[in-house]
Amino acid sequence: MDSSSSSSSSSASPSPQDDLSYWIERCSICFDARLDLCLDYCRDQYCLGCFQRYVTEVVTSSWGLSVKKIKCPVCLVPISQREWSKYVPNSIVDLYNKFNRPFRSFTRCCPHCETEVVACEYSKNKPSFHHSHRSNLILEMIMDLLSSCKQQQQHHTYTADVQSLLKVYENQEWQNSTLLALHQRTITSLLSLVTAHDPTLMPKVYAISRHILLLDMKSETWKRLQFSHISFFPNVECTNTLCRASFCLQCGYDAHQGRTCEENMQQMIQGKKSNDKDPIRWKLEHSCSILISREEGCNKVDCSLCGYCFCWACRSSWSDTELGVPDMTFIESRISPHVN
Numbered sequence: 001m002d003s004s005s006s007s008s009s010s011s012a013s014p015s016p017q018d019d020l021s022y023w024i025e026r027c028s029i030c031f032d033a034r035l036d037l038c039l040d041y042c043r044d045q046y047c048l049g050c051f052q053r054y055v056t057e058v059v060t061s062s063w064g065l066s067v068k069k070i071k072c073p074v075c076l077v078p079i080s081q082r083e084w085s086k087y088v089p090n091s092i093v094d095l096y097n098k099f100n101r102p103f104r105s106f107t108r109c110c111p112h113c114e115t116e117v118v119a120c121e122y123s124k125n126k127p128s129f130h131h132s133h134r135s136n137l138i139l140e141m142i143m144d145l146l147s148s149c150k151q152q153q154q155h156h157t158y159t160a161d162v163q164s165l166l167k168v169y170e171n172q173e174w175q176n177s178t179l180l181a182l183h184q185r186t187i188t189s190l191l192s193l194v195t196a197h198d199p200t201l202m203p204k205v206y207a208i209s210r211h212i213l214l215l216d217m218k219s220e221t222w223k224r225l226q227f228s229h230i231s232f233f234p235n236v237e238c239t240n241t242l243c244r245a246s247f248c249l250q251c252g253y254d255a256h257q258g259r260t261c262e263e264n265m266q267q268m269i270q271g272k273k274s275n276d277k278d279p280i281r282w283k284l285e286h287s288c289s290i291l292i293s294r295e296e297g298c299n300k301v302d303c304s305l306c307g308y309c310f311c312w313a314c315r316s317s318w319s320d321t322e323l324g325v326p327d328m329t330f331i332e333s334r335i336s337p338h339v340n
Contacts, residue, residue: 028074029054037087044074048087055088059096068100102219106226108252110238112245117236119249120213120226132172138211139169145190145204149197161189176217180224183212187232206233234261 027033033047046054054073069078085093103122110117146162165186168174174182187209194201209229213304217225235255238245246255248264256264292303299312309318 014178036059039072039079040083041079042072042075042077044072050086051084052092055084056092059092070096103222106230106249108236108247110240110243110245111247111253113240113305114237115238115243117239117249119230119236120210122213122222122226134215135169135172135212138208139166141204141208141211142169142186142190142334144165145194145201145208148201148204149193162193165189176221179212179215179217180228181222183209183225183228186212187228191232207318209233 023031025034027035027047027050028044029046029050033049035045036048037051038045055070058068060071070081070084071078081093081096105121106119106120107116109115142162142165168182187205190205190208191202194205207230213225213229229247234248234250235257236244236249238247247253248255249260251261251265253261253264253268261265290302298316300309300310300314300318310316311318
């Protein structure tokens with residue numbers, strides 16, 4: 001009698017999983033292992049293995065130029081680096097610091113010797129070289145460019161535009177949000193001037209562009225500004241003294257003066273005489289001006305460098321398209337443009 005009652009009571013006893021305290025002590029990711037750590041701010045808890053795998057995955061996929069923050073996988077609250085770095089190997093922390101530092105420069109490897117070449121670098125202005133001094137230097141460089149141009153009367157349209165820019169730099173009439181537009185306006189005007197008058201002055205325009213990139217700005221503005229600089233001056237020389245090959249920073253192939261990256265890529269594909277019926281298609285991304293490719297998939301494309309999202313079919317911003325439907329009017333106008 002006693003034995004039967006004891007057996008029935010033991011069979012009716014709840015399992016450990018039915019106890020709330022069991023789950024309180026479990027990892028919030030796998031719900032299996034016991035917790036090893038508890039985050040300071042949100043108090044979410046994880047086992048060491050799951051947390052290390054999560055942080056490693058985020059860090060290894062954050063190789064773009066934007067700073068990636070580590071967030072709690074449950075509540076998505078940002079975790080300070082001082083906290084999450086305590087639970088991951090030093091190699092992961094070093095990798096994060098390498099790819100997630102502000103003002104990180106875009107680099108491209110030489111197609112011949114694979115030497116990593118930096119497009120342009122940003123350095124904080126020294127106290128002895130104030131922000132206003134940099135602006136005055138740009139002003140002097142533009143005035144020197146104007147004085148180097150002969151017969152300015154024949155190019156009064158371009159000169160008038162440049163003269164209006166002189167007032168902007170003299171009075172420092174820009175903000176962080178308008179610096180990108182100012183750079184594009186300045187370089188476009190100066191390139192039009194030297195192209196119509198004296199193409200040998202192109203290095204001076206290049207130097208002005210580099211100095212604009214040294215003005216005080218936020219890291220996100222610097223990211224977009226360096227891509228603007230590359231779009232105007234895509235060709236660079238390899239820094240390897242044994243190579244010194246000239247190549248394009250946008251597509252990564254040999255410099256192709258007078259041809260766009262798309263035209264050069266089409267010529268390369270035709271030259272190889274590939275047997276593929278559907279060769280890889282390349283397009284120039286509008287935000288950072290980097291050549292990207294797509295073999296298959298939907299029309300939604302995310303640039304891994306600048307984060308710009310656009311439609312592959314019509315090239316418009318993905319937010320401007322209606323439920324991802326391409327602008328067929330725009331596409332048809334490109335295929336068969338209307339002739340007046």
